[in-house]
Amino acid sequence: MSKTEVVVYANQDLLAAAAAARLVTRLVDVQAAKGSASLVLTGGGTGIAVLSELRASTARDAIDWSRLDIYWGDERFVPADSDDRNEKQAREALLDHVPLDPKRVHVMAPSDGEFGDDPDAAAAAYAEVLASNAGPEDHGDVPSFDIMLLGLGGEGHTASVFPESPAVYETERSVVAVRNCPKPPPTRISLTLPAIRRARDVWLMTAGEAKADAVALALSGAGEVQLPVAGARGHRRTLWLLDRAAAGKLTKVYQPPTA
Numbered sequence: 001m002s003k004t005e006v007v008v009y010a011n012q013d014l015l016a017a018a019a020a021a022r023l024v025t026r027l028v029d030v031q032a033a034k035g036s037a038s039l040v041l042t043g044g045g046t047g048i049a050v051l052s053e054l055r056a057s058t059a060r061d062a063i064d065w066s067r068l069d070i071y072w073g074d075e076r077f078v079p080a081d082s083d084d085r086n087e088k089q090a091r092e093a094l095l096d097h098v099p100l101d102p103k104r105v106h107v108m109a110p111s112d113g114e115f116g117d118d119p120d121a122a123a124a125a126y127a128e129v130l131a132s133n134a135g136p137e138d139h140g141d142v143p144s145f146d147i148m149l150l151g152l153g154g155e156g157h158t159a160s161v162f163p164e165s166p167a168v169y170e171t172e173r174s175v176v177a178v179r180n181c182p183k184p185p186p187t188r189i190s191l192t193l194p195a196i197r198r199a200r201d202v203w204l205m206t207a208g209e210a211k212a213d214a215v216a217l218a219l220s221g222a223g224e225v226q227l228p229v230a231g232a233r234g235h236r237r238t239l240w241l242l243d244r245a246a247a248g249k250l251t252k253v254y255q256p257p258t259a
C-alpha cells in the first residue's frame with residue numbers, strides 16, 4: 001500500500017537543497033539494491049532549482065551517473081534551443097555537468113526535431129521509448145520509474161496535465177500532446193496520470209503561497225479531474241516536499257521555524 005508523506009522546509013532554498021540531498025541518498029540506495037536507477041525530471045522553478053542544488057552538492061558523485069536513466073514528465077514543444085525547453089534548463093542546471101550515459105538520457109522531441117511540428121507524433125514516439133525501456137517486471141508499457149519529480153500549479157496542474165483538460169481524462173495512452181495549455185508555452189508533451197502512477201516514488205515539490213490551496217485540496221482528497229496533482233501518486237510512496245508558504249493551509253503537519 002502506497003504511503004503519503006509531507007515534509008515542510010523553512011523556505012524555498014532549503015527545500016531545493018534538501019530535495020537534492022534526498023535525491024543523492026535515494027538514488028544511491030536504489031543503485032546499491034539493483035545496479036541502476038531511473039529518474040523523471042520536471043520543469044518549473046522548483047524542479048530546476050533542485051537540479052542546480054544537486055550539481056553543487058559535494059555528495060553528488062556518490063551517484064553512479066553512468067547507470068542512471070533520465071526521463072521527463074513533460075516538455076514544452078518548442079525548438080531545441082529555446083530557453084523554454086525543460087531539457088535545455090536541465091542540461092544547464094545539472095545534466096551537462098555530470099558523466100551521464102547519453103544513451104540513457106531519454107529526451108522528449110522538440111518542435112524542430114525528427115517529428116517536425118507534430119506534437120502527436122512526438123508524444124507517440126516517447127510512448128514507444130517508455131515501452132522499449134519497460135521490462136517484464138513492469139507489467140506494462142511504462143517503466144516503474146524509481147523517482148518521479150513533479151511540480152504543481154496553483155490551479156492544480158502537474159506535469160502538463162491541467163484541470164478538466166483532455167489529458168486528465170486519458171486512461172490508455174502513457175504520453176499525450178497538450179494544446180492550448182494555460183501555462184505558456186501552449187503546446188507541450190506530457191506523461192498522463194496513469195503513466196505517472198507507474199512510478200515507485202512520486203515527489204511533489206513546490207514552494208510559495210500561490211500553491212497552498214492546491215496542496216491543501218490535494219491532501220484532503222480532491223478529485224484528479226479538477227485537481228490533477230491529486231492523482232499524482234507513487235505505487236510505493238508519495239512524498240510532498242514543501243516550503244512553509246506552500247504548506248500554509250495544512251494544519252496537521254509539522255512546520256519548522258522560519259529560517
Ligand SMILES: O=C(O)[C@H](O)[C@@H](O)[C@H](O)[C@H](O)COP(=O)(O)O
Nearest residue numbers: 043044045046151152153158159
Ligand atoms: O513544464 C512545466 O512547466 C512543468 O512541468 C510544470 O508542471 C511545473 O512543474 C509547474 O508549473 C510548477 O512550476 P513552478 O515550480 O515554476 O511553479
